[in-house]
Amino acid sequence: MEHKSKYPVSHVVGFLFSLILTFVAVFVALKMNVSYTIVMWIIGSLAIIQAGLQLFMFMHVTEGEDGKTNVINMAYAVFVAIVIVAGSIWVLTSGHAAH
Amino acid sequence: MGIKWNEMLVGGDPLLVGSQIAIVLTVVAIVVGLTYFKKWGWLWREWLTTVDHKKIGIMYILSGVLMFFRGGMDGLLMKAQTARPEMSFLDAQHYNEIFTTHGVIMILFMAMPFLIGLMNVVVPLQIGARDVAFPQLNALSFWLFFSGAMLFNISFVVGGSPDAGWTSYFPLAGKEFSPGIGNNYYAIALQIAGLGTLMTGINFIVTILKMRAPGMTLMKMPMFTWTTFITSIIIVAAFPIFTVALALMTFDRLYGTHFFTLSSGGSDMLWANLFWLWGHPEVYIVILPAFGIFSEVIATFSRKTLFGYTSMVISIVGIAFLSMIVWVHHFYTMDAGPAVNSFFSITTMLIAVPTGVKIFNWLFTMRKGRIQFTTAMLWALAFVPNFVIGGVTGVMLAMAAADFQYHNTLFLVAHFHYVLIPGVVFAVFAGLYYWWPKMFGFMLNEKLGKYHFWLFTIGFNVTFMPMFFLGLKGAVRRAYTYSAESGFAPLFLVSAIGSIILAVGFAVFCYNIYWSFRYAKRNVSHDPWDARTLEWMTASPVQFYNFAVVPEVKQLDAFWHMKKRGEKLTLKESDIKKIHMPSNSGLPFYMAVVFGITGFFLVFEAHIAAAVAAIGIVVGLIIRSFDYNDGYYVSVDEIKETERTWRTVEGGTENHVG
Amino acid sequence: MSANVNHSLPLEYQTEQNRLNILGFWIFIGAEIVLFATLFAVYGVLGHRYAGGPTPSDIFKLNDVLIETLLLLTSSFTCGLAVFFMRQRNMKQLLVWFVITLLLGAGFLFMEIREFIHYVHEGATMQTSAFLSSFFVLLGTHGAHVTFGIIWAIMLIIQLLQRGLTPVTARKMFIISLYWHFLDVVWIFIFTFVYLKGMVG
Numbered sequence: 001m002e003h004k005s006k007y008p009v010s011h012v013v014g015f016l017f018s019l020i021l022t023f024v025a026v027f028v029a030l031k032m033n034v035s036y037t038i039v040m041w042i043i044g045s046l047a048i049i050q051a052g053l054q055l056f057m058f059m060h061v062t063e064g065e066d067g068k069t070n071v072i073n074m075a076y077a078v079f080v081a082i083v084i085v086a087g088s089i090w091v092l093t094s095g096h097a098a099h
Numbered sequence: 100m101g102i103k104w105n106e107m108l109v110g111g112d113p114l115l116v117g118s119q120i121a122i123v124l125t126v127v128a129i130v131v132g133l134t135y136f137k138k139w140g141w142l143w144r145e146w147l148t149t150v151d152h153k154k155i156g157i158m159y160i161l162s163g164v165l166m167f168f169r170g171g172m173d174g175l176l177m178k179a180q181t182a183r184p185e186m187s188f189l190d191a192q193h194y195n196e197i198f199t200t201h202g203v204i205m206i207l208f209m210a211m212p213f214l215i216g217l218m219n220v221v222v223p224l225q226i227g228a229r230d231v232a233f234p235q236l237n238a239l240s241f242w243l244f245f246s247g248a249m250l251f252n253i254s255f256v257v258g259g260s261p262d263a264g265w266t267s268y269f270p271l272a273g274k275e276f277s278p279g280i281g282n283n284y285y286a287i288a289l290q291i292a293g294l295g296t297l298m299t300g301i302n303f304i305v306t307i308l309k310m311r312a313p314g315m316t317l318m319k320m321p322m323f324t325w326t327t328f329i330t331s332i333i334i335v336a337a338f339p340i341f342t343v344a345l346a347l348m349t350f351d352r353l354y355g356t357h358f359f360t361l362s363s364g365g366s367d368m369l370w371a372n373l374f375w376l377w378g379h380p381e382v383y384i385v386i387l388p389a390f391g392i393f394s395e396v397i398a399t400f401s402r403k404t405l406f407g408y409t410s411m412v413i414s415i416v417g418i419a420f421l422s423m424i425v426w427v428h429h430f431y432t433m434d435a436g437p438a439v440n441s442f443f444s445i446t447t448m449l450i451a452v453p454t455g456v457k458i459f460n461w462l463f464t465m466r467k468g469r470i471q472f473t474t475a476m477l478w479a480l481a482f483v484p485n486f487v488i489g490g491v492t493g494v495m496l497a498m499a500a501a502d503f504q505y506h507n508t509l510f511l512v513a514h515f516h517y518v519l520i521p522g523v524v525f526a527v528f529a530g531l532y533y534w535w536p537k538m539f540g541f542m543l544n545e546k547l548g549k550y551h552f553w554l555f556t557i558g559f560n561v562t563f564m565p566m567f568f569l570g571l572k573g574a575v576r577r578a579y580t581y582s583a584e585s586g587f588a589p590l591f592l593v594s595a596i597g598s599i600i601l602a603v604g605f606a607v608f609c610y611n612i613y614w615s616f617r618y619a620k621r622n623v624s625h626d627p628w629d630a631r632t633l634e635w636m637t638a639s640p641v642q643f644y645n646f647a648v649v650p651e652v653k654q655l656d657a658f659w660h661m662k663k664r665g666e667k668l669t670l671k672e673s674d675i676k677k678i679h680m681p682s683n684s685g686l687p688f689y690m691a692v693v694f695g696i697t698g699f700f701l702v703f704e705a706h707i708a709a710a711v712a713a714i715g716i717v718v719g720l721i722i723r724s725f726d727y728n729d730g731y732y733v734s735v736d737e738i739k740e741t742e743r744t745w746r747t748v749e750g751g752t753e754n755h756v757g
Numbered sequence: 758m759s760a761n762v763n764h765s766l767p768l769e770y771q772t773e774q775n776r777l778n779i780l781g782f783w784i785f786i787g788a789e790i791v792l793f794a795t796l797f798a799v800y801g802v803l804g805h806r807y808a809g810g811p812t813p814s815d816i817f818k819l820n821d822v823l824i825e826t827l828l829l830l831t832s833s834f835t836c837g838l839a840v841f842f843m844r845q846r847n848m849k850q851l852l853v854w855f856v857i858t859l860l861l862g863a864g865f866l867f868m869e870i871r872e873f874i875h876y877v878h879e880g881a882t883m884q885t886s887a888f889l890s891s892f893f894v895l896l897g898t899h900g901a902h903v904t905f906g907i908i909w910a911i912m913l914i915i916q917l918l919q920r921g922l923t924p925v926t927a928r929k930m931f932i933i934s935l936y937w938h939f940l941d942v943v944w945i946f947i948f949t950f951v952y953l954k955g956m957v958g
Contacts, residue, residue: 015830015831018834019830022826022827039957040957044950047949055942058834058938058941069308070780080790080791082794084794084798085794085798087798088801089798089802092366092368094439297788301788305781309773309777339788340792343799347799355883358887358890363808364806364887365806366806717908721912
């Protein structure tokens with residue numbers, strides 16, 4: 001459960017971090033002079049961190065008697081999501097199929 | 100967009116005109132009958148608005164039987180057409196439509212409702228719950244499924260059937276090559292039914308996680324509950340993919356986008372990829388509950404605890420993971436290159452391992468058991484060897500290099516019928532014979548059941564075994580005829596004869612339902628099979644609130660051990676408390692109607708009419724949001740009254756069969 | 758359902774039915790993750806198939822996208838504040854922050870629709886190329902979710918005003934906050950893998 005604090009500390013911190021991450025991503029993507037692959041890795045990681053922030057600091061995924069269930073649920077959903085995205089791109093853009 | 104409303108009714112073919120007349124007559128007969136016997140109120144109160152999981156389950160099962168008829172008819176027509184070379188019973192177009200609807204109906208509107216029906220009836224009882232977690236959502240699931248099924252089924256007389264195969268591959272299924280509206284039915288009807296299935300998945304996950312009887316830890320759950328749980332997880336993981344795929348298909352066909360088209364950068368194989376990302380898990384969605392049914396039936400009639408319970412659980416969890424990473428084996432011939440094909444070959448072969456573990460577990464459960472050859476058990480016994488044939492040919496198909504030979508031949512068709520018929524249909528029959536008394540308070544006739552069993556299994560093998568050999572000889576699937584010189588004729592004829600035996604077997608089953616409904620003994624015990632799990636603690640048929648007092652579970656096969664410990668079914672009346680029950684609601688039925696109407700207009704590309712009808716959906720959601728109906732309480736007196744009735748009438752609890 | 762109220766927990770967790778609903782909604786979010794993942798997969802496969810039509814760098818405008826991002830991000834924050842004040846049983850603050858959330862959401866929608874109209878005027882429609890088909894459907898699905906969320910939230914505000922804070926209204930408020938945060942999560946990935954990616958390449 002949430003602390004009984006009077007001020008929404010975790011929300012403010014989460015929001016500030018989200019803002020910072022967003023602007024860093026913009027900066028990396030548009031202003032830094034590095035290769036496309038490196039940019040994608042950096043901004044992809046930043047997106048994942050920011051999604052995690054939302055999940056833990058705003059949505060309180062671990063909260064309540066079903067916290068553990070929720071974490072497993074999210075982990076499995078992310079696994080399936082990665083399979084779908086990475087799998088589809090791999091299958092449809094590699095080998096003879098792409099040409 | 101060029102749909103001519105005066106061509107809405109499909110005409111010409113005498114088979115179709117006959118069906119149209121038959122449909123009209125049936126509808127008129129139902130309406131007249133309901134009015135004459137003054138049953139409209141009863142129908143509305145007891146069935147259309149019910150939120151009782153048992154009644155919803157029964158409605159699913161009835162729909163399954165109905166759809167089995169429709170799908171079976173399609174199958175018989177195909178078998179008749181290919182019985183002799185160069186027959187002209189059906190033309191190519193009609194044959195295309197029939198194999199398309201056969202596939203869709205058998206998987207989505209026969210196998211699914213049968214299994215979801217049994218899940219609905221049994222799972223809350225097995226875990227000692229009063230209902231599912233969201234009873235009204237459950238009713239909505241059913242009605243959306245039913246709405247989708249009906250929309251799909253009217254296609255063959257109104258507007259034309261889909262005809263691009265149950266997989267509806269692009270570019271064939273696209274507007275360019277299938278300009279009619281048949282494939283709109285596919286995209287939209289399956290979408291509506293799929294929404295219902297997704298909600299069922301969520302509902303059962305929460306039910307099983309949160310509503311188990313005190314003491315029933317996860318590892319003390321009956322196996323059917325376990326498989327339902329894992330199936331529900333796969334539903335939630337896989338059905339959204341299908342939702343998207345069908346939506347994109349709809350966009351391509353109705354709004355001219357380029358997802359799967361050949362022009363403007365679309366990718367036809369993207370459809371195949373998405374379809375099977377859902378389609379392969381779908382196979383496990385239908386097979387896992389079936390495994391659960393066999394586990395219950397085999398344990399009960401071998402009079403032993405299920406062998407290797409833990410390994411069974413690990414296997415089904417493993418299958419849930421692996422089922423998501425094998426989909427490419429359906430289109431090896433796309434040739435995504437050696438790395439892709441090797442990867443999916445290996446994962447596909449891997450999935451045979453947990454399945455093999457389960458087969459051995461069932462065999463070891465039977466070992467040294469005192470096996471009772473009831474009809475339910477016969478189905479389970481026949482399942483093992485027949486399913487192994489299906490499984491082994493599956494491993495043959497799993498090898499990517501070899502698959503280039505098998506692909507799209509009747510060998511493949513024989514393989515998946517050997518998996519799905521013993522795996523799913525046998526399980527459904529086993530489950531129906533086994534749980535029938537819980538649903539209706541009488542048993543199905545065992546003797547007729549055995550006729551049903553033998554005719555069906557023999558007919559099944561005679562129908563599909565020849566198709567392996569036809570496939571190896573090069574007969575392709577989905578071809579409406581073949582030449583006399585091909586040499587296929589004798590095996591095709593054998594297969595056609597087999598399909599008649601199969602159909603007779605099913606007819607015996609229907610007769611059995613009719614016979615038992617009229618003549619079977621009514622005061623059947625609450626536990627006629629001397630079974631092991633909690634559902635057998637309740638009356639037959641089950642009282643509407645399920646359990647007067649929720650039992651406490653100490654170990655696996657809880658009820659069996661209660662009986663062993665000599666705990667009779669005595670109920671301390673002082674333990675009874677008032678029970679909270681959900682109220683009936685007409686909203687799910689209303690939602691099904693507006694979804695059906697919206698879908699129908701979309702099929703005919705009447706966009707404005709569809710948008711207007713869709714307002715009805717939003718209105719339904721808003722009404723639901725403001726609905727604070729909190730259910731009602733069953734009084735202690737009423738519970739006492741009900742419990743006394745069934746506990747005294749049955750003449751004790753030892754009234755076992757066999 | 759009103760039985761077994763546990764007063765030591767926050768309102769939305771107090772009854773068993775509430776806990777069922779909240780868990781059910783989390784599982785629904787799992788399904789939504791899969792749904793959007795499929796749309797991202799489609800975009801990943803088709804996103805560079807321009808078919809001679811406009812490319813991302815032709816049409817995307819950083820300023821508009823940044824404004825949309827900030828609107829949605831802030832709305833996610835204010836939605837969190839609304840739930841924070843709900844847990845302090847502060848109805849007034851709850852309503853204030855929740856209404857701000859909605860206004861920000863509506864602002865986001867306005868910007869997005871304006872952006873779409875702009876694209877269409879530039880000849881970049883859903884029918885132009887596979888890239889634009891997958892772009893519009895991915896973004897459109899997200900936008901439809903936001904629209905649905907706004908309608909849903911208005912219904913909820915009416916119920917909060919009618920009934921005050923009860924376990925049922927608190928649960929509904931909590932669930933819609935999960936939904937709203939989730940839409941922001943989806944937007945983060947759209948922002949990164951659609952807009953930024955398009956403007957880098």
